[in-house]
Amino acid sequence: MTTYYRDSDVEVTSAGVRMNGREYALVELRQVWHTRGRRSWGTIAGRGALGVAMLLPLMVGALGVGIALVAHASVAVTAGLIGGGILIGLAAAPLADVLLEHVDRSYDRGSRRREIWVRTRQGDVLLLSTADAARFGRIYRALQRALEPSRVTR
Incomplete structure (x- = not known):
């Protein structure tokens, strides 16, 4: 198992994703996208x-x-x-x-809130919401790297 990103709240590995106490296997993720909030x-x-x-x-x-x-x-x-x-x-x-x-x-x-969303069989789920642009970028890139081999639509 490869770890792409890890901190106290988030872990992105080749097996799955853990964010804010919720865990998802990569095969459960049908689509991953991000949104940007309004500028502060x-x-x-x-x-x-x-x-x-x-x-x-x-x-x-x-x-x-x-x-x-x-x-x-x-x-x-x-x-x-x-x-x-x-x-x-x-x-x-x-x-x-x-x-x-x-x-x-x-x-x-950063000057705006950023969110990472995923689509699963149960519906759309907000994985992460943060105003820290650098942390968001590291987590989202790690998630993209983790999903590349499984060819999940982003």
């Missing part, structure tokens, strides 16, 4: 907020340099504003690194 606008708004947070130090730094160049202040105040603006702008690099990691994880999780 909250997730997308969160990504946008992270983008703004990355650009904010650059904008504040540029504003400080711009004010220093426009204002008719003493040389010490102008140099202080330009230096402060540059330092704030440079702070964007480490902040962007941290925030880009959060954006990457957000794309791994």
